[in-house]
Amino acid sequence: MRARDKAAVSALRATLAALDNAEAVPVDEAELRGVALEQSPVGVGVTEAVRCELSERSVVDVVRAEAAERLEVAAQLTAPAQAERAERLRAEAAVLLRFLDGPGSV
Secondary structure, three states: OOOOOHHHHHHHHHHHHHHHHHOOOOOOHHHHHOOOHHHOOOOOOOOOOOOOOOOHHHHHHHHHHHHHHHHHHHHHOOOHHHHHHHHHHHHHHHHHHHHHHOOOOO
């Protein structure tokens, strides 16, 4: 990261966001409609929800899906004008796969 590896930074930021989204609590449709103002909960933290905790296998699955998505999009970019973007996506996928295939991988 100190070398300012843009592919690694981009891949890791996007993957962290995907993991954050995977930990989000599903919202029930009834909750979206809300309640009357006078029935609303009041106070600090009353609307906070406990996040889901992902298993190690789930984290690996999310990272693999992020890498696969990049490789799929790179394969679809066949025009010469898109070669640079396709190469960047392949580099990002390689960064993610290095984390999975390294020591201690699941």
